[in-house]
Amino acid sequence: MSYANKANQKYSESKSNFVTLQQRLTSGLNAFYEKRLLGVVEEFKRRHKKLEKFADMHLCEAIMVPMDKILIDTTMQRAVNFEHVLDILVGFRETMVMAIQVYEDPDKPGYYIAWDGQHTAVALYILATKVFGERVAKLMVPIVKYNVKMRAEIRRNFILLNGDAKKPLDFVDTYQQQVYGVRIDGEDDEEWVATEQKQKYLEEAGLFVTHEKFEDHEEEGAFTLLADTIMSKSVKTRKDADATRMFADYWSIAGHKRPVDAKEARQLYEYFALCIEQGITIDEGYVLELVSFCKEYFDSDFSANGPFWDKVKLAYDAWWIPNNPDAELNKDGEPIVRGFTKEARCGLPFLIAQIKHSTSLKTPSYDATNGFKVAVKDLWEA
Numbered sequence: 001m002s003y004a005n006k007a008n009q010k011y012s013e014s015k016s017n018f019v020t021l022q023q024r025l026t027s028g029l030n031a032f033y034e035k036r037l038l039g040v041v042e043e044f045k046r047r048h049k050k051l052e053k054f055a056d057m058h059l060c061e062a063i064m065v066p067m068d069k070i071l072i073d074t075t076m077q078r079a080v081n082f083e084h085v086l087d088i089l090v091g092f093r094e095t096m097v098m099a100i101q102v103y104e105d106p107d108k109p110g111y112y113i114a115w116d117g118q119h120t121a122v123a124l125y126i127l128a129t130k131v132f133g134e135r136v137a138k139l140m141v142p143i144v145k146y147n148v149k150m151r152a153e154i155r156r157n158f159i160l161l162n163g164d165a166k167k168p169l170d171f172v173d174t175y176q177q178q179v180y181g182v183r184i185d186g187e188d189d190e191e192w193v194a195t196e197q198k199q200k201y202l203e204e205a206g207l208f209v210t211h212e213k214f215e216d217h218e219e220e221g222a223f224t225l226l227a228d229t230i231m232s233k234s235v236k237t238r239k240d241a242d243a244t245r246m247f248a249d250y251w252s253i254a255g256h257k258r259p260v261d262a263k264e265a266r267q268l269y270e271y272f273a274l275c276i277e278q279g280i281t282i283d284e285g286y287v288l289e290l291v292s293f294c295k296e297y298f299d300s301d302f303s304a305n306g307p308f309w310d311k312v313k314l315a316y317d318a319w320w321i322p323n324n325p326d327a328e329l330n331k332d333g334e335p336i337v338r339g340f341t342k343e344a345r346c347g348l349p350f351l352i353a354q355i356k357h358s359t360s361l362k363t364p365s366y367d368a369t370n371g372f373k374v375a376v377k378d379l380w381e382a
Helices: 003-012 021-027 031-047 082-090 118-131 151-161 171-185 190-204 241-254 262-277 284-298 307-323 344-358
Strands: 018-020 063-066 070-073 100-103 112-116 140-145
Touching: 003 171, 003 190, 018 021, 021 070, 021 118, 031 082, 031 118, 070 118, 082 118, 100 118, 112 118, 112 140, 112 151, 151 171, 171 190, 190 241, 241 262, 241 284, 262 344, 284 307, 284 344, 307 344
Parallel strands: 070 112, 100 140
Antiparallel strands: 018 070, 063 140, 100 112
């Protein structure tokens, strides 16, 4: 089984998966963070010598329940961010501990399901077990119990409430929650359904969405550039799910055995989005020819140091210099070229011009914000 298939298996859950704080702590605690945690625990003991037992901490007063009665629903919480847990412990102040937000689930009578505050709960669990060496069944922690029966509503609250006052959700966290929301909760929100459709396309292509914090971003099929490709904060820049289908088809046909390069995702998503906006049909035949073109002309290498950007830079220089006769000169008397960047406003004009010049494919029109135009003489020969 490929790594992508393993990574995508989590979305096949059809119901909630409840785990204890101990299980949540150890689920992703690797050797690196184990050593970091040992150091943080010792530092906590040094800085808080007046605290001899867990009860010496004056936490906020809400409903107080035994720590071992708190469970985490792994399908409703982002993966534990150990950097955040360690930050909580390093900067620990009793007055900063907020009550853990919970609800009761009929499948787990007598337990409280934490839908927000898992990092606080895990940090308190570490203090109880590793600093004070106490039994969690005897320790009381503050909770706020919400009378919310619908998982989809709780999940939506989790996304909306994780703002500036807490560790903000990364795009990957929101992405995962939306996929879970559709597959587990039956959510029919239009944006969430579109996200789940994108996940299907990625799964079929052997791709999986991830982030550097999960430490699998260099695995084959890893897709990390979510901003303005798969996800977006703005409706205006949100890409249609069909752009993901096109990218997934491109990836499958290209047969790459590597992670997706961020600049590769950016250029192709912007290209496919333009095609969708301008009514250009992208079927399998189109993608086959596109893949063949990319392989022939620059080995499908959109990476920052690859041949694609070398050629784009030459074409940009050839356009910029005659259009800026008053440009500043370097010590050798040559014009200093300004404004080149390895982003869409420079890459797309070249990519579109080269595809139009070298293939029979219909290409979208694109006016770069910097005015960059590519002359035929500055393209690769067909």
